[in-house]
Amino acid sequence: MTEKIVNRLALIGIGLIGSSIAHAVRKKGIAGEIAVQTRRAETLERARELNLGDTYTTDPAEAADGADLVIACVPVGASGAVAEAFGPALKPGAIVSDVGSVKGSVIAQMAPHLPGGVHFVPAHPIAGTEYSGPDAGFAELFENRWCLLTPPDGTDPAAIETVERFWRGCGAMTEVMAADHHDMVLAITSHLPHLIAYNIVGTASHLEDVLAAQVIKFSASGFRDFTRIAASDPTMWRDVFLHNRDAVLETLAMFTEDLTALQRAIRYGDGDLLFKRFTETRAIRRGIIEIGQDTEAPDFGRSPHARAPQDGDTLGDG
Amino acid sequence: MTEKIVNRLALIGIGLIGSSIAHAVRKKGIAGEIAVQTRRAETLERARELNLGDTYTTDPAEAADGADLVIACVPVGASGAVAEAFGPALKPGAIVSDVGSVKGSVIAQMAPHLPGGVHFVPAHPIAGTEYSGPDAGFAELFENRWCLLTPPDGTDPAAIETVERFWRGCGAMTEVMAADHHDMVLAITSHLPHLIAYNIVGTASHLEDVLAAQVIKFSASGFRDFTRIAASDPTMWRDVFLHNRDAVLETLAMFTEDLTALQRAIRYGDGDLLFKRFTETRAIRRGIIEIGQDTEAPDFGRSPHARAPQDGDTLGDG
Numbered sequence: 040m041t042e043k044i045v046n047r048l049a050l051i052g053i054g055l056i057g058s059s060i061a062h063a064v065r066k067k068g069i070a071g072e073i074a075v076q077t078r079r080a081e082t083l084e085r086a087r088e089l090n091l092g093d094t095y096t097t098d099p100a101e102a103a104d105g106a107d108l109v110i111a112c113v114p115v116g117a118s119g120a121v122a123e124a125f126g127p128a129l130k131p132g133a134i135v136s137d138v139g140s141v142k143g144s145v146i147a148q149m150a151p152h153l154p155g156g157v158h159f160v161p162a163h164p165i166a167g168t169e170y171s172g173p174d175a176g177f178a179e180l181f182e183n184r185w186c187l188l189t190p191p192d193g194t195d196p197a198a199i200e201t202v203e204r205f206w207r208g209c210g211a212m213t214e215v216m217a218a219d220h221h222d223m224v225l226a227i228t229s230h231l232p233h234l235i236a237y238n239i240v241g242t243a244s245h246l247e248d249v250l251a252a253q254v255i256k257f258s259a260s261g262f263r264d265f266t267r268i269a270a271s272d273p274t275m276w277r278d279v280f281l282h283n284r285d286a287v288l289e290t291l292a293m294f295t296e297d298l299t300a301l302q303r304a305i306r307y308g309d310g311d312l313l314f315k316r317f318t319e320t321r322a323i324r325r326g327i328i329e330i331g332q333d334t335e336a337p338d339f340g341r342s343p344h345a346r347a348p349q350d351g352d353t354l355g356d357g
Numbered sequence: 358m359t360e361k362i363v364n365r366l367a368l369i370g371i372g373l374i375g376s377s378i379a380h381a382v383r384k385k386g387i388a389g390e391i392a393v394q395t396r397r398a399e400t401l402e403r404a405r406e407l408n409l410g411d412t413y414t415t416d417p418a419e420a421a422d423g424a425d426l427v428i429a430c431v432p433v434g435a436s437g438a439v440a441e442a443f444g445p446a447l448k449p450g451a452i453v454s455d456v457g458s459v460k461g462s463v464i465a466q467m468a469p470h471l472p473g474g475v476h477f478v479p480a481h482p483i484a485g486t487e488y489s490g491p492d493a494g495f496a497e498l499f500e501n502r503w504c505l506l507t508p509p510d511g512t513d514p515a516a517i518e519t520v521e522r523f524w525r526g527c528g529a530m531t532e533v534m535a536a537d538h539h540d541m542v543l544a545i546t547s548h549l550p551h552l553i554a555y556n557i558v559g560t561a562s563h564l565e566d567v568l569a570a571q572v573i574k575f576s577a578s579g580f581r582d583f584t585r586i587a588a589s590d591p592t593m594w595r596d597v598f599l600h601n602r603d604a605v606l607e608t609l610a611m612f613t614e615d616l617t618a619l620q621r622a623i624r625y626g627d628g629d630l631l632f633k634r635f636t637e638t639r640a641i642r643r644g645i646i647e648i649g650q651d652t653e654a655p656d657f658g659r660s661p662h663a664r665a666p667q668d669g670d671t672l673g674d675g
Contacts, residue, residue, distance in 0.1 A: 116628075140578075165578045169642075185575055224571045227561055229578035235553055236579075238616045240638040242608070243545055245615075253542045255644040257503055260458075260483045260547035261554075263651050264582050270642040273635035280623045280631055290560070291620055295613075297563075298556045302609055305598045310434075313598055317591035320558040324487075324588040326573040333581050 044205050045134075046071040049106035051099050051121050053077045053086045055167060055272075056138045057112030058176025060209065061091040066178040069208040076102035077173075086173045100128035108205065110162075111137040111149070116278035119148030126152035134158045134198050140225060140275070142189040142218035144282035150191070158198030163187045163221065164211055165229075171272040182210035189218040226286035230279055231294060234287065236268035237276070362523050363452075364389040367424035369417050369439050371395045371404045373485060373590075374456045375430030376494025378527065379409040384496040387526035394420035395491075404491045418446035426523065428480075429455040429467070434596035437466030444470035452476045452516045458543060458593070460507040460536035462600035468509070476516030481505045481539065482529055483547075489590040500528035507536040544604035548597055549612060552605065554586035555594070 048070040050057045057077075064070045075092030076099050077083050087095050096102050103109045103125035111121050118139060129135065135153055139145040142161050153159055166184040168175065186206040190199050203213045216224075243254050243262065254262065280287055304312040327333050366388040368375045375393075382388045393410030394417050395401050405413050414420050421427045421443035429439050436457060447453065453471055457463040460479050471477055484502040486493065504524040508517050521531045534542075561572045561580065572580065598605055622630040645651050 165575055184577060187575070224568065224575055225578060227564070227568075228572050228575050228580040232557060232579035232583055234619060235557060235616075237635050237638055238619055239550060239553060239612060240641050241634050242612045242615045244637050244641055245611070246545070250542065250545075251641075254546050255641060256648065257483055257505070257542055257546050258645045258651070259502060260543060261550035261586060262546040263645055264586065265550055266638070266642040266645055267651070268579060268582065269635075269638040271635075273632050273639075276635050277628050277631040281626055281628055284623055284626075287623060288620065291616075291623075293563070294557060294560045295616070297560045298553075298609075298613075301552060301556055302606065305602055305605055305609075308599055308602075310595050310599055313595040314591050316559050317555050317587075317589075317594050319562050320555055320584070320587040321591075323558050323562055323569075323573060324584040327576045327581055327584055330573065333576070333585070 042069070043071055044069045044201065044208055045107040047074065047106045047108075048072070049074040049076065049102040049109040049125075050092065050112055051076050051102060051109060051125060052112035052117075053082065053091060053173045054112060055171045055175040055180075056164065057110075058086065058089070058091055058173040059166075059178070059180040060110065060112065060138075060176075061086075062176055062178035063181060063209040067208050067210075069205065070108075074102040074106060082173060089173055091173065091176075099125035103128045103133075105130060106133060108134045108136065108201070111135070111139075113137075114272075114275045114278040115139040115141050115145060115282045118145045119152065122149035122152035126154060126157075129154060129157045131156040132158070134160055134201060136160050136162045136202055138162060138164055140229065140279050141283040142187075142221045146189070146191060146218055158195050160188055160190045160194060160198050160202040161218065162202055162206065163189070163225070164206065164209075166211070167271075169267050169270040171275070179210065181206070184211050186211040186213050187221055188213060188215045189221050190215065191218075222283050222286045223290075226283055226290045230283055230287050231290045233268055233271060233276055234280065234291070235294070236265040239265050240269040360387070361389055362387045362519065362526050363425040365392065365424045365426075366390070367392040367394065367420040367427040367443075368410070368430055369394050369420060369427060369443060370430035370435075371400060371409060371491045372430060373489045373493040373498075374482065375428075376404065376407070376409055376491040377484075377496070377498035378428065378430065378456075378494075379404075380494050380496035381499060381527040385526050385528075387523065388426075392420040392424060400491060407491055409491065409494075417443035421446045421451075423448060424451060426452045426454065426519070429453070429457075431455075432590075432593045432596040433457040433459050433463055433600045436463045437470065440467035440470035444472060444475075447472060447475045449474040450476070452478055452519060454478050454480045454520055456480060456482055458547065458597050459601040460505075460539045464507070464509060464536055476513050478506055478508045478512060478516050478520040479536065480520055480524065481507070481543070482524065482527075484529070485589075487585050487588040489593070497528065499524070502529050504529040504531050505539055506531060506533045507539050508533065509536075540601050540604045541608075544601055544608045548601055548605050549608045551586055551589060551594055552598065552609070553612070554583040557583050558587040 053075050073092040074094045075086050076096050083095050099121050113121055137145055164181055164186040166181050206213050371393050391410040392412045393404050394414050401413050417439050455463055482499055482504040484499050524531050
């Protein structure tokens with residue numbers, strides 16, 4: 040028997056993350072009931088067919104009414120609007136959280152709409168796939184993944200503890216950090232990589248037809264991995280870039296400076312600089328393997344053999 | 358019983374690709390004997406321990422002597438030197454090939470050293486992992502992967518046919534194209550993605566220590582996939598960029614123009630442009646899934662569920 044962590048849970052939005060929370064909560068039995076809200080009637084109907092909740096509504100206030108924990112699972116840009124809609128319905132002592140990939144902007148958007156006596160514990164589960172919508176969710180999405188909490192100073196420790204227990208109940212590991220720190224770390228680890236992936240795939244999509252067809256045909260040489268990242272939800276990512284603007288522009292400037300140096304080395308044949316830069320990057324990969332954040336299997340296990348890296352004198356395609 | 362395609366095969370270089378050819382050839386029985394050559398004595402000894410060939414030498418000419426098919430499996434920048442070394446030892450009617458990721462430069466480097474009566478059929482198996490060296494090879498590396506052949510005009514069709522049969526025997530699919538076309542297609546599908554991946558991981562490696570540690574810790578949000586690509590062999594990739602300079606600089610210029618437009622959209626809050634660009638990229642991903650060049654499983658099957666993409670109103674992290 041798993042202990043219930045909250046009695047009534049309200050999910051505001053039921054896409055990949057919202058539906059995955061619903062699956063995980065049902066599987067682990069950590070909430071008494073789930074109120075599902077989403078804006079579009081057809082999405083709500085699909086959530087009902089998938090049996091993701093106990094009650095269903097298109098009205099955020101109706102879902103939040105009487106809830107112990109309300110989680111906004113909407114694109115970052117919609118955070119303020121949903122908080123404005125459900126804020127007045129919150130009961131004293133309720134906890135409000137979210138799942139957005141940007142924390143500073145979400146706090147600025149949501150906090151003004153939350154009444155006194157309500158606890159606000161913003162959170163970001165670092166988990167997902169390139170798919171979206173209520174059909175995309177599954178109970179195991181958060182297992183062994185991080186969920187970062189960014190409660191404003193002065194937040195009730197008991198409320199933070201409840202949200203941490205909730206996410207651990209869903210299988211995640213939790214860590215508390217400041218919102219601005221979160222936004223810089225994620226700009227580098229997530230937002231910039233997505234921007235770059237969208238951009239390189241976009242560049243390829245402008246090619247003349249024959250070349251574009253061959254890019255698709257021979258994509259296994261590296262490009263393919265970028266196309267997966269660039270297949271992520273456009274609405275979510277538009278909002279991420281608009282709402283984490285300063286950190287993204289700062290990391291993008293660093294990226295561009297470094298890329299210009301590589302470009303110059305290619306133009307003038309500076310092989311020593313290229314070799315040095317291509318060697319430095321291995322330490323970070325080793326770090327990621329060592330802390331267990333990725334598999335050592337080559338090519339993500341698409342290939343059947345796993346091997347330790349070798350200092351060889353010959354070549355390996357990526 | 359598989360038919361032998363060549364009697365004596367010489368592998369010049371025995372890293373990831375050379376050793377994978379050796380494994381595949383032995384498994385499929387498509388060569389009578391394998392002569393293994395590599396420059397470093399310790400690598401040669403390792404190849405012998407792994408039983409990758411029938412004879413072993415550090416001398417390219419000795420390996421090529423009497424061979425029906427000689428394949429240079431060395432970094433692109435070493436192509437000319439090995440051809441110069443083994444050229445005089447080639448018997449009339451021998452076929453010379455290679456596995457380099459750049460074809461124009463390899464042809465320019467190798468062709469002058471090949472005597473008359475020898476057939477030159479440059480090839481590029483688009484297969485690999487992020488690991489290198491003789492321990493990294495395995496027989497299945499080329500299965501269902503493309504091998505592109507770029508024979509110069511006037512090459513004996515029978516020699517091209519032999520190299521195609523050899524690679525199909527190793528499990529690959531083959532296609533013949535012009536060297537300059539190959540180099541542009543690969544600049545987009547492989548060389549630019551590797552440069553970008555090296556660059557973004559390099560940018561992260563310059564961060565101050567606390568931030569760098571957190572980038573590693575929370576890498577699963579997108580960055581992780583880039584670190585795998587950026588763990589590829591530095592020598593190989595230095596040579597690729599130096600030897601496919603013009604095509605790489607051209608595609609890099611296109612990439613930078615497009616990235617600058619995205620950067621401007623972020624700075625001035627042009628969400629419509631971001632949404633439009635992030636949507637266009639999905640068509641290319643669909644093309645890759647449709648022709649079977651990647652799995653539809655989300656997150657490369659790291660996650661246990663495979664789902665069709667949905668047009669949802671909610672969010673999914675990458």
